[in-house]
Amino acid sequence: MKAFVNKQYGSPEVLNQEEVCPPAPKDREILVQVKSISINPAEWHSLRASIWLIRLASGLRAPRNTVLGADIAGAVVAVGNQVTSFQPGDLVMGRAQSGGLAEYTCLPENQATLIPSPLAPETAAATPLASITALTALRDKGQLLAGEEVLINGASGGIGTFSVQLARLFGAEVTAVCSSSNAELVHSLGATHTIDYTQQDFTRTGQTYDLVIDLIGNRSVNDLNRIIKPGGRCVLVGYSNFRLTLKFILKGGWLSKTTTKRFIVMNAKTKTEDLAYIGRLMSEQKIKPVIDRRYAFAEIPRAFDYLGTRRAKGKIVVSAP
DSSP: OEEEEOSSOSSGGGOEEEEOOOOOOOTTEEEEEEEEEEEOHHHHHHHHTOSTHHHHHHOSSSOSSOSEEEEEEEEEEEEOTTOOSOOTTOEEEEEEEEOOSBSEEEEEGGGEEEOOTTSOHHHHHTSHHHHHHHHIIIIIISOOOTTOEEEEETTTBHHHHHHHHHHHHTTOEEEEEEOGGGHHHHHHHTOSEEEETTTOOGGGSSOOEEEEEESSOOSOHHHHHHTEEEEEEEEEOOOSOHHHHHHHHHHHHHHHHHSSOEEEEOOOOOOHHHHHHHHHHHHTTSOOOOEEEEEOGGGHHHHHHHHHTTOOSBEEEEEOO
16 A cells, blocks of 8 residues: 655655555454545654654654554444444544554544544544544633633644634634734634734733633743633643743643642543544534645645644645555
């Protein structure tokens, strides 16, 4: 089968299309013929090993798994011996932790769901990581309530566009931090207010919020603390700077114990029930993925180049091999 392989860490130039053996599903996995793929900043960080902790998990000198993960949508072609939820022919979406940039990949049964019939594979593939991360940040970690005020830093990206829509759906008043060129987009998704980060420091407006979702990770704990109401929460999702992240963990943890505010670091896990919930919302046209650019499978290095600019409005999708 065709797959994009990276045998070393580095820029997108290290990605090479090769013929590799198809994977075989384990007992609780399904083998999927990929119809559409979307890539995320998580794959960019894994490709470059831009955070040194990645090497501890993935390999110090070179990646142990040479085919990166991705969000995928496709058709089930085989199932593991203990799989009960799917059968060959089912159209599914899910997140492949590795092996996603390929013609065939395996998904854990508990991290995939059937694609609701109105949705195209491209729409489904643009969904798993971004939507589940947004849902986890708002509903589970942030415990957002109707009527609360939420600020989303990084509102025009893949996770950000889902966050704006879900926060609005949950009845919150949304302030979106993005560039002025993306203001119209986030307003159309449900944001009430926007702050252009190139013109104004969102931590010094005098406004405070019940919940702050930080998808960028480029502000200090002191900055974030300034804009959180008593009893408010700040959820750190994006990691741009190891020093700031470490300080968020340490000082944020101390503030969480000594004040009424909570500072939370999160890493979302894809679960079937959450994916199914998101799928229902999309089939009911209550939320949707925002797709910025589309690439052919052979153009995956170009897609990563664009991902690395951090200027994507929503998601980047890739067609099947």
